[in-house]
Amino acid sequence: MTFSLKGVIEIAKILRLMVNGVGYQVSIESHVTLLEILRDQLGLMGTKEGCDGGECGACTVLLYGQPVLSCLILAEDVEGKPITTIEGVAKPNQLDPVQEALLQEGAVQCGFCTPGIVLSVKALLNRNPHPAIGEIKEALSGNLCRCTGYFKIIKAVQRAVEMKKGL
């Protein structure tokens, strides 16, 4: 990267990103958010742009396993750091219990919030495998859903907890 002290010029840079266990080398010409890189450059369209302002959670990804908003992260801040998107959740030919539970409960309507919700729930269950209903609601409080009214989503999380117990 080059810059002049007084002038501002576009930067041309190679970023090395680690997404879903895969290393990517991405060339960027100006500062972009992680969300833009995931969708526009890496073709990982599962992460959604809902509000572009940090209020809806549709752009949620996991950074070091913790939920964050990719629309507010400048891509170079996460160079080399482990990022998980919705595409990294299911195993080959097998949905994750959280995904399975959401489908079985009918908790997906338009599906736009769902990737963010799956990741927030995954992060919750990784740190607390048996959350109380209040803890589930709190973990989902950064993910807005305009379709379902959340009821079935919460039931699905409880179902996923049971499913994981049986595994």
Add this chain to the structure above:
Amino acid sequence: MKLKPFVYYHPAALKKAFQFVSAYEPNEYLFVGGGTDVLVRMRQKLIQPRVIIDLKTIQGLKDIKIQDNYMTIGSVATLEEVTNFSTSRNQLAALATACKRVAGPQVRNMGTIGGNVCLETRCSYYNQMVWPGGFEPCFKRGGTLCHVMRRGKSCYALFCGDTPPALMVLNAVLCLAGPNGSREIPVNDFYSNDGINHLNKEPQEIITKIKIPLNKKVKSTYARSSERQAIDFPDPGVAMAVDLEAGRIAREVYVAVTGLLSKPMRLKSIEDMLRGTDLRRINSQKLDDYLKKLKVIPHQGRSPWYKKHMLKVLIDRAIGDILPERSD
């Protein structure tokens, strides 16, 4: 909306950061912690800095520790990290709750406590009305009027950070650093009641850490009202800390509020009223009299009556948190 080009500098040390900004005018650069306030305003094109300096890469600004009977919190520690550290200490309950109530889990994993202390003031005519809609630009947007206070001669944007009132009632001190050296300032003196210049610091100064004196005798709490329980800003939020004698007499009491004015502030008249009294028996009429005299800005359709009424409800709730065995 695509971001305008800017230089993003990642210094490893404070000295390098100050050296770098010395080449620019104060309005050309911004320091960034988690980015959950700055990036949003950049996306909305409310601010377009030419330079952004990343505070996350600077050594030593994230540590949280207990030292010499103080809790010191690095300004770049995330709200989640501060919550986890303070959650088991009675004295720090206000801080733990305030940090835990900011926004949602994702923002708390990114946003820093320093950023929340320096949160930019908000107004529906500034943050929400970002598309041209026949609104003449107000003071905060470079214009010559205020849409909220029609006869106002200055900006009345609201301060809505959750953590400052908690830090105020805990008598926290902010450590600032700048190109000309470091200084300390009590949180109580850090704010001015101006919607544009609400922070008493130079643009080149940053908060490096926050020091809270530890006192096992103090119990604190934070009570907050907002449209939704998450994501929305406090409307208002009240922090209270008391040193109780015999479990109910307030030997010392601190009360601070956010979401009422362009600055968070201590409510000294209410503290004077509560000090030395039995918190189980508050003089409701006296409280009403004090609240009547409070100046409050009507934002987002919330009338001063509503905000003062909620303030009373929250003070009551805060006392209930501190005295759970209180009979009503």
